Amino acid sequence: MPVPRPGFLRPRPLAVLLTALLSALALSVPLTSARAATAPGRGTAYMGMGVLAHDGRAGTPTTGDATQTEGVDVAGYQGNVAWSTLWGSGVRWAYTKATEGTYYTNPYFAQQYNGSYNVGMIRGAYHFATPDTTSGATQANYFVDHGGGWSRDGRTLPGVLDIEWNPYGAACYGKTASGMVNWIADFLNTYKARTGRDAVIYTATNWWTQCTGDYGGFAVNNPLWIARYATDPGTLPAGWGYYTMWQYTSSGPTVGDHDKFNGALDRVQALANG
Template sequence: MHLNGPLPTRRPTPPPAHRRTLARRWATGAGMLGAAFALLLGTPGTATAAAKLPPKNEVRPGEAWMGSGVREEQQPPGGIGTLSHGDGVQGIDVSHWQGAINWNSVRGSGIQFAWTKATEGTSYKDSRFSANYSGAYYAGVIRGAYHFARPNSSSGATQANFFASNGGAWSRDNLTLPGVLDIENNPSGAMCYGLSQTSMRSWILDFYNTYKARTTRDVVIYTSPSWWNTCTGGWSGMATRSPLWVAHWTSNHTPTKPTGFTAWTVWQYTSSGSVPGVAGNVDRDKFNGDRSRLLALANNTP
């Protein structure tokens, strides 16, 4: 039997009983080898092991994910099993760090929506975006794309155009959510990317205006209370423009909102969640409303 390697050294034919034992051993070895290849290649229907996340403050450009900066300021709660977190319309957010995902299993576990990383800055595209975006769609998960902001590398307009051209587009098909501007603590350097509060406000508004001109949609803003209050001065200028996705990893019944926002639309309540079909930890999210309101957000209807 050939197992993608050199043939074993020929030996005298063993007696029948030994031949059966040897065959079982070869079959076991082949099965283990096949399972290893399936794990490495991400066979459909299985979730490959998630990659190990880089240490804090060592996230290189292109490697960031939703929450990679939030962990600089928050610690994941010890448990997330409270009713206030686990009930309602549940979702996740993912990137290449989760590896291959079994989206049918994800949907079967009750997850109704997901945002997946598409782009970062002006030159990075997530390697698993296409697989995640289409996989979620065909499994019936209401999906969307997000852009990890790097305000120190280019203008808001430049990054919004890059995002819209590489996964951030939108269509009214009952399964596509508007794009997300992920703007949070810099996981690779200075918290506010070297921008003043005034400059940061202008950068965000520039991104918003450009994205809306490209897609007709208001971009969703993902951020944490600490970052928004520090780097924008608790700016209220986006409260009537963008739905808020607040990152607050807590066991409390409700999240703390950034100053300047009066309501939250999505709540990322932990970075250490568990969902069938996803290997390792995954961010867990909750929508502030029932499924009909989630579909209204997706389809841009009242």
């Protein structure tokens, strides 16, 4: 075999070159793939999704347990829920995601909404708002038409407007503070006209401050469901002197999202009765 001359490089086999090229490409692929994997598909949002990303991850309540009533909230990604297990653990009320925007209905809604009712819980439905897709009135009508209504049966809670960080884009859905307030008012007014009830507002203080300018005008009529994964609910959005419900963790037993109603079971029943 000839001895290579000084300064002469033997040509590399094709297989070696391909291996080196693929290795270089591999260094750039994971980052792109990871970014793509973090972009959720429309319809996959759920109550507290933005809280996990922006406001913390865990909490153990240290206040008010003796006079508060345990609840849960569920969405389609949790599938069929073991309601009897939750009832046995002391959960007495539940909210189920019914709709999102005007393009999604929860495929597990019947099992979740009726299942909680059948084991004895007081139940309700919530709507994940997407103010960048359609008007507040349009989404309120869609919600009522797909499970978000209310009946005076003593076991059905008023509907919830879940308004929080946008999982699909800009945090405030491209709206100014006044534009967001108007959108929310449009939803709430339409919901009340359709059902006779004032909807509950689910939100987080940081989002509310950023995206509504800390507007306080809804506190008079609309109960507050505050989201904060910590040992206490913290500072509340403007206008509300107290919370009605508090989502305190996304990592509770059986189903991850657990909540406290700020009162004994008779107060949960009072909200259901209007």
